[in-house]
Every structure is written in C-alpha cells, then in structure tokens.
Amino acid sequence: METKLLDPALDPTALAQAAALLRAGEVVGIPTETVYGLGANALDEDAVGKIFAAKGRPQDNPLIVHIADFDAIYALSPAVPDAARALAERFWPGPLTIIVPKSDRVPAATSGGLDTVGVRLPAHPIARELIRLAGVPIAAPSANTSGRPSTTTAQHVLRDLTGKIPAVVEGGACTVGVESTVVSLAGDTPRLLRPGGVTLEQLREVLGEVVVDRALREAIDDSEKVSAPGMKYRHYAPKAPVTVVRGAPDATAAYIRAHADAHTGVLCFDEYAEQFHGLTVETFGSACDLAAQAQRVFDRLRAFDDTAVTAILAQCPDDTGLGLAVANRIKKAAGFHIVEV
Numbered sequence: 001m002e003t004k005l006l007d008p009a010l011d012p013t014a015l016a017q018a019a020a021l022l023r024a025g026e027v028v029g030i031p032t033e034t035v036y037g038l039g040a041n042a043l044d045e046d047a048v049g050k051i052f053a054a055k056g057r058p059q060d061n062p063l064i065v066h067i068a069d070f071d072a073i074y075a076l077s078p079a080v081p082d083a084a085r086a087l088a089e090r091f092w093p094g095p096l097t098i099i100v101p102k103s104d105r106v107p108a109a110t111s112g113g114l115d116t117v118g119v120r121l122p123a124h125p126i127a128r129e130l131i132r133l134a135g136v137p138i139a140a141p142s143a144n145t146s147g148r149p150s151t152t153t154a155q156h157v158l159r160d161l162t163g164k165i166p167a168v169v170e171g172g173a174c175t176v177g178v179e180s181t182v183v184s185l186a187g188d189t190p191r192l193l194r195p196g197g198v199t200l201e202q203l204r205e206v207l208g209e210v211v212v213d214r215a216l217r218e219a220i221d222d223s224e225k226v227s228a229p230g231m232k233y234r235h236y237a238p239k240a241p242v243t244v245v246r247g248a249p250d251a252t253a254a255y256i257r258a259h260a261d262a263h264t265g266v267l268c269f270d271e272y273a274e275q276f277h278g279l280t281v282e283t284f285g286s287a288c289d290l291a292a293q294a295q296r297v298f299d300r301l302r303a304f305d306d307t308a309v310t311a312i313l314a315q316c317p318d319d320t321g322l323g324l325a326v327a328n329r330i331k332k333a334a335g336f337h338i339v340e341v
C-alpha cells in the first residue's frame with residue numbers, strides 16, 4: 001500500500017482527502033497536540049480492526065475516542081458524571097482523556113471489551129477540523145508500531161507505518177509531546193491511570209481526591225533501590241536496552257560517566273551533555289524545563305535507533321508536575337530497570 005503524506009499547508013484538499021478516507025473506513029495518521037494518533041471511525045468495528053492490524057496492538061487494549069465538541073460525549077456515554085463536565089470545562093480542548101461508562105453504540109473492538117470508554121477532545125486545530133469533517137468520533141491510539149516510542153512528528157509515523165496505512169496528515173511537531181493524562185471516572189473515586197500533559201496536581205484542583213493507580217504507584221515507588229527489569233512492561237522502547245539512573249542530576253551524571261563504555265548511549269539533560277565526550281549523546285531539554293523534556297523525549301529515544309549503541313543510560317526528572325509523565329515514559333522505555341544513586 002502506498003502511504004501518502006497529506007499536508008494542509010501545501011494542499012487545500014488535504015483534510016478533505018483525509019476525512020474521506022476516515023468515512024470510507026480507512027485508518028489515517030493524525031496530528032494532535034500530545035502525539036500523532038492512528039485514527040479510524042470509532043463506531044465502525046472493521047475500521048477499528050485496521051488500527052490494531054497496522055500497529056500490531058493487542059486486541060484487549062482499549063482505544064481513546066476523540067471528539068470535536070463536548071456534546072459529542074453524550075452519544076458515547078449514557079451516564080456522563082458531573083466531574084467529567086468539570087474536567088472538560090478546565091482542560092478541554094487538551095491533553096486529558098476521561099474514562100466514562102460506555103454506550104452500546106461504541107463497539108467492543110473500540111473499548112477492548114470493557115464497559116467503559118476513554119474520551120478526549122484534542123486541542124490541535126487539524127485534529128478537530130478532521131473530526132468535524134469526518135462527522136464521526138475518531139478512535140486513535142498513538143501512531144507507532146506497538147511497543148515502540150510514540151510518534152511526535154509525521155516523519156516518525158512514516159518511519160513506523162509506511163506501507164501499512166493509506167495516509168498521514170502533516171501537522172508539525174507535537175507541542176505537548178507525551179500522551180494525554182488518562183483519568184477514570186467510572187469507579188467511586190477518580191483514578192489516574194496514566195500521567196500525561198495535565199498534571200496530577202491540576203486534576204486534584206478540580207476533583208479533590210484522585211487515586212493513583214497501583215501499577216503507576218509501583219512504577220514511581222522510590223523506596224526500592226533497583227526495580228526488577230520486568231520485560232513484559234517494556235514499552236516506548238528503543239532497540240537498545242535502557243537503564244534509568246534516578247537521583248540528583250550531578251550524581252546521576254557521575255554514575256553514568258563511571259558506568260558507560262564506548263558503545264553506551266546517554267540520554268541526558270542539556271546541561272550535562274559536555275560531560276559525556278566520546279559517547280553517543282541525546283539531550284532532551286534543560287533539567288529545569290519539563291515542558292521541553294516532554295516535547296523531546298520520544299524523538300530522542302527514537303534517535304538511538306539510528307546509532308550503533310548497545311545500551312542506553314538515561315537521566316530522568318523527579319515526579320513533580322509534568323515530571324511524573326516524562327519519568328513514566330522513560331521508566332517504561334527501560335522496562336522499569338531503574339538504578340537509584
């Protein structure tokens with residue numbers, strides 16, 4: 001299959017072409033402010049099946065459904081809680097996915113067989129225009145091959161999915177860079193399932209109590225010196241194995257210098273790059289600029305795949321604010337192989 005790059009800046013018919021593909025039950029790479037998504041008609045089981053096939057994604061992993069106006073949520077959920085409205089008022093359009101009870105219109109293929117559905121109203125103008133033109137809610141996971149780092153440029157999508165999908169829409173580099181925060185309102189207490197562009201602190205301002213899901217809490221547990229490698233959790237991963245070095249940046253830089261050899265890749269904060277002369281270094285932002293770190297982290301993890309490194313040692317922010325999301329992605333890339341210094 002030929003994969004077209006549709007660029008609305010160069011071709012005024014680009015979005016109409018992409019919308020026609022979506023209406024015809026095809027999958028299209030779509031820019032959002034978080035990461036690129038692999039979109040299809042969320043209400044069409046066959047179309048959704050093509051997403052799973054293109055990504056190589058396990059069938060029981062539910063998809064997020066993207067809408068262009070708040071009121072579209074009522075067609076997806078028979079019981080939209082007041083808390084969802086409060087969250088939407090503060091954070092939509094934006095990097096937040098809200099899990100609510102699912103209506104029968106949403107096929108089991110979309111929800112991974114669950115009785116809930118994740119809904120998001122993205123901020124990227126191209127994403128919203130495309131959803132409007134398509135006239136249906138759009139299911140979209142991140143547009144990467146399953147297990148690989150998420151895609152934050154159209155070029156990343158082409159790299160993973162050329163030949164497997166008919167088109168990618170060009171929308172520039174994603175401004176947030178990590179996926180949306182996923183919060184479930186389906187239980188008694190709001191629950192954070194994935195940290196992302198909206199921080200836990202911000203969620204608590206609106207919701208009061210928010211439980212941090214156990215899997216996430218264990219992943220951010222600082223009490224253990226070294227976590228188990230846990231290869232089954234490997235995700236967002238470059239080809240070379242990653243080890244996260246956690247601690248104060250000066251200390252982690254010293255640890256990396258002591259443990260690196262000529263084949264080691266180093267993922268580090270901008271300020272520390274000069275300490276790793278002779279090594280393959282990717283910088284992902286200043287130690288004090290979490291927004292830059294979020295924007296760049298997936299691109300820099302992917303960059304190691306163009307090098308010959310056999311192992312990667314990574315610096316990582318702490319869990320404050322957006323740091324929770326950035327650290328989560330790096331730790332997952334490492335299969336939770338973490339060294340505390």
Ligand code: TXA
Nearest residue numbers: 034036037062063064116117118140141142179180182
């Ligand atoms: O920023 C994003 O959320 C991007 C862009 C494209 O919108 N999408 C994205 O989708 O990251 P994906 O499929 O890569 O990640 C969705 C996450 C998965 O961890 C999935 O298990 C969870 O959200 N999820 C979706 N629906 C759910 C549900 N009903 N219950 C629990 N978890 C759900």
Ligand code: MG
Nearest residue numbers: 141142150179
């Ligand atoms: Mg993903």
